[in-house]
Amino acid sequence: MKKALTVCALFLILLLFALRIYGINHEMGLGETLEYSMNEVVPLENDFNHNSEEAAPGYSVQVLGCEWMEVSDFIEKYQVNSDLVSDSTSYYILVTLSCKNADNQQGTDAGISLFGFPLVGINYLTEFDESSFLALNPNMPGEQFALYPGTDMEMTLAYPINVMNKTEFQKLLRSKIWLNLTEYPNRKIVRLEIS
Numbered sequence: 001m002k003k004a005l006t007v008c009a010l011f012l013i014l015l016l017f018a019l020r021i022y023g024i025n026h027e028m029g030l031g032e033t034l035e036y037s038m039n040e041v042v043p044l045e046n047d048f049n050h051n052s053e054e055a056a057p058g059y060s061v062q063v064l065g066c067e068w069m070e071v072s073d074f075i076e077k078y079q080v081n082s083d084l085v086s087d088s089t090s091y092y093i094l095v096t097l098s099c100k101n102a103d104n105q106q107g108t109d110a111g112i113s114l115f116g117f118p119l120v121g122i123n124y125l126t127e128f129d130e131s132s133f134l135a136l137n138p139n140m141p142g143e144q145f146a147l148y149p150g151t152d153m154e155m156t157l158a159y160p161i162n163v164m165n166k167t168e169f170q171k172l173l174r175s176k177i178w179l180n181l182t183e184y185p186n187r188k189i190v191r192l193e194i195s
Contacts (some may be wrong), residue, residue: 047182049116058104084131100152111146
């Protein structure tokens, strides 16, 4: 009898615990997904990717252009060391964007981390290629930076694409591709038009 009472009490505690977790998650709700077009200025505001300390109020991002390039052309044009390019990379999608700080006075405490800007599709995600970043952007201080108020900076990010053949790549280009800028509390994505 005592054993059955203990089991019932443990079950009741576990049930209450599960209901509380469900209640908290249900109250939180999902943020809204806001889709922008290329050349549209996207204010980052208080939205972020991993934690709220990444929020960059006063900053905005604008996608200026997007193109694809075969690996051999990419290496030749940007003089990237071919040893830094993965053997599985067939193509690159190059995204040119402008980051602007309109009025953020927090100095280096707030800024932009490009690591939070992956390319996403229906069933994939790819991060930009760190090893080619400085070859494409020799004047950049790094992948994480802060800007003085009233200034902006233009840069190009190279996203490696690993596909088996040109037909598969053409299919990927016809699908929807977005640059993901923030996740929480609002997901902000820019629909890319690749030339």
